[in-house]
Amino acid sequence: MMNDSIRSIATIIRELDGILIFPHINMDxxxxxSCSALCLALRSLGKKAYVMIDQPVPKNLDFLECGCCTDDDSVLDEVNLSLMIDCSGMKRIKGREAAWNRGKLKGCIDHHQKGMTDIRYDFFRTEPMTAATGEIIYNLIKALDVEITLDIANCIFAAITTDTGNFQHSNTTKQSHDICGLFYKIEGFDSKKISALIYDRRSKEALRMESKVLGSLNFYGNGQIAVGVVSQALLEECGCTMDETEGLIQRIMSIDGIEIGVLFKQNPDCVRASIRAKNYANVESVARKFDGGGHVRASGCTFYGTLEEAEQDLVPELSKLLK
Ligand SMILES: [Mn+2]
Incomplete structure (x- = not known):
């Protein structure tokens, strides 16, 4: 699939009204x-636009809702564009197929490696070297000639700070910093305030859960692979929810000598694996073997058996990546 330019996508979007924007399941x-920033920009152009979700917004991201989100398939009389953001296949918007199919045109803006996709897009852009989809959305909003308001800046700052792990991950670039740097010109912009909303509202229960996961990591490959497990039983025991595991994989990656970190999350119907690499391992190649994907140093995939089976399947493949 050809990568369309930001400019050509802006030209298409400028002519359209009635736009539904789709973030991936388990939104981050x-x-x-990215979705809310674009939705606000489209509304400032006088367009009818909504972010279509069917899961609750995670508590620490509640300020990104911005009056944009709905779970009502019929919120628009006419949908001229369905736009997928930060993902590219139907399984990433599971549960919202009916709303997606309403769009006369289909578009995609993403920064994951181009994989197989089951959708025929009218326009498509992915930038695997860009740290956050929020950066692409920033460039698109500029191309649409929309002023970056405080709300838009907050949304894009949140997008970039979370996907770069506070600018610590290897995906962080000059552009990541440059875009955020420009926000300081906007009256009222306060990066510390946004960071505090995202990172400093953990529950005591979540920290207890985190300490239990970190206290029982499994190590493989001479300590170069660390595996953490979040079972449903543990969530129940600690009284927290799966979305409170956000950031836990970063804690695992902070261990000295680790190259690869895995966090298995047991959902009611499957086991999700988040996989990270520190310096050199291409974990995306392994995630892809299990029908997943993502980025070279940050990927994920899904298993349909037990937690133990998932670990037994995944770890040997990851071990092959070690030097
Ligand atoms: Mn992303």
Whole structure:
């Protein structure tokens, strides 16, 4: 699939009204921040636009909702564009197929490696070297000639800070910093305030859960692979929800000598694996073997058996990546 330019996408969008924007399931700061930023920009052009979700917004991202989100398939009389953000296949918007199919045109703006996609897009852009989809959305909003308001800046800052792990991940670039740097010109912009909303509202229960996961990591490959497990039983025991595991994989990656970190999350119907690499391992190649994907140093995939089976399947493949 050809990568369309930001300019050509802006030209198409400028002519359209009635736009539904779709973040991926288990929305994160980049997905929701990017969607809301674009939705606000489209509304400032007088367009009818909504962010279509069917899961609750994670508590620490509640400020990114910005009056944009709805779960009502019929919120628009006419949908001229369905736009997927920060993801590219139907399984990433599971549960919202009916709303998606209403769009006369289909578009995609993403920063994951181009994989197989089951959708025929009218326009498509992915930038695998860009740290956050929020950066692409920023460039698109500029191309649409929309002024960056404080709300838009907050959404894009949240997108970039979360997908770069506070600018610590290897995906962080000059552009990541440059875009955020420009926000300081906007009256009222306060990066510390946004960071505090995202990172400093953890529950005691979540920290207890985190300490239990970190206290029982499994190590493989001479300590170069660390595996953490969040079971449903643990969530129940600690009284917290799966979205409170956000950031836990970063804690695992902070261990000295680790190259690869895995966090298995047991959902009611499957086991999700988040996989990270520190310096050199291409974990995306392994995630892809299990029908997943993502980025070279940050990927994910899904298993349909037990937690133990998932670990037994995944770890040997990851071990092959070690030097
Ligand atoms: Mn992203």
């Amino acid at each position: 700061g980049d997905a929701l921040g």
